[in-house]
Amino acid sequence: MSLRLQTRKAAFCGLVLLSVISSCAKPATFATIDTSLAWPHVEPCPGSECRAQLQGAVGDIEAKRFEQADQKLSIVLSCFRALMTDHEFTIYISVANAEELDRYRRDHRGDREVVWIDWGYREALQLKAFMLSAQREFDKALDLLRFQAKIAPYSAAPYTERGYILNAGLWRPQEGLKAYRHALTLAREFESSSAKEPVALRGIGFALIELGDLDQAESMFQASLEIDPGNELALSELSYIEHLRSSQR
Numbered sequence: 001m002s003l004r005l006q007t008r009k010a011a012f013c014g015l016v017l018l019s020v021i022s023s024c025a026k027p028a029t030f031a032t033i034d035t036s037l038a039w040p041h042v043e044p045c046p047g048s049e050c051r052a053q054l055q056g057a058v059g060d061i062e063a064k065r066f067e068q069a070d071q072k073l074s075i076v077l078s079c080f081r082a083l084m085t086d087h088e089f090t091i092y093i094s095v096a097n098a099e100e101l102d103r104y105r106r107d108h109r110g111d112r113e114v115v116w117i118d119w120g121y122r123e124a125l126q127l128k129a130f131m132l133s134a135q136r137e138f139d140k141a142l143d144l145l146r147f148q149a150k151i152a153p154y155s156a157a158p159y160t161e162r163g164y165i166l167n168a169g170l171w172r173p174q175e176g177l178k179a180y181r182h183a184l185t186l187a188r189e190f191e192s193s194s195a196k197e198p199v200a201l202r203g204i205g206f207a208l209i210e211l212g213d214l215d216q217a218e219s220m221f222q223a224s225l226e227i228d229p230g231n232e233l234a235l236s237e238l239s240y241i242e243h244l245r246s247s248q249r
Helices: 003-014 048-062 066-081 098-107 119-134 138-151 157-169 173-189 191-210 214-227 232-248
Strands: 090-094 113-117
Touching: 048 066, 048 119, 066 119, 090 119, 090 138, 098 113, 119 138, 119 157, 138 157, 157 173, 157 191, 173 191, 191 214, 191 232, 214 232
Parallel strands: 090 113
Antiparallel strands: none
16 A cells, blocks of 8 residues: 555545544544434334444443453343344344335235334444444454445445445445445435434545545535535545646646
């Protein structure tokens, strides 16, 4: 990996909120981690009783108490797994609301019953993947994100986190671009993932810079600013694009 990319990677660690305190050389300033459990479109269902421990894990991560966070996440994941006992005749999915559940049932008609597991399961998997990424266990994190995407089929979050790992962690921008584009599709289609739209746009822009498509990258960052005005990362990347152009003249 080039020194230039390493430098931009450090600045880019704020791309995905759950990745803000991962493998940056110097931790960036970050806001409270958003687990989306308080969003109005996230309805409680079986497993919602596990949320208290999940919020505790978020607090530990924000304070960089990773060992304590990992212990709480293990309790949360065990709580959810205890609810999922019949994988032969049942499909368990973690969606945000009854509307998404109805859509899944319409789109996946079959012999197996579809059971709704609380959105907190998706969030716990996401935080666990973040923990693995922070420890640079990227292969394990990617495996967990693939499982999360299967459990939470309408969530953009596993794809933005996957894109982050592939872009900034492993420098595989073509694969990162694919992940971010899928995240963008989900974010635009499902209200429960709508907050990930500017994240996905910025991720696409970052990957396109690495792939040499400055014009398209610029349009992605500009589009992200229409949703998230004043975002420092997007503004910084636009300045970087101008720097690249001026150096090519």
